[in-house]
Amino acid sequence: MTCREGESEHKSKPGRYKCKGCGAVSKQKDHLCKPKQIKKTAKK
Numbered sequence: 001m002t003c004r005e006g007e008s009e010h011k012s013k014p015g016r017y018k019c020k021g022c023g024a025v026s027k028q029k030d031h032l033c034k035p036k037q038i039k040k041t042a043k044k
């Protein structure tokens with residue numbers, strides 16, 4: 001399983017996944033080495 005190595009496939013949005021290792025964003029968590037779901041940010 002390879003990670004995107006910092007290259008985001010998608011824009012960072014709530015419900016998508018961000019790699020804790022390299023910071024890449026993807027809709028599919030299996031594209032990332034350490035996926036973490038992006039939460040909605042309530043505060044502005």
Ligand SMILES: [Zn+2]
Nearest residue numbers: 003019021022
């Ligand atoms: Zn990664």
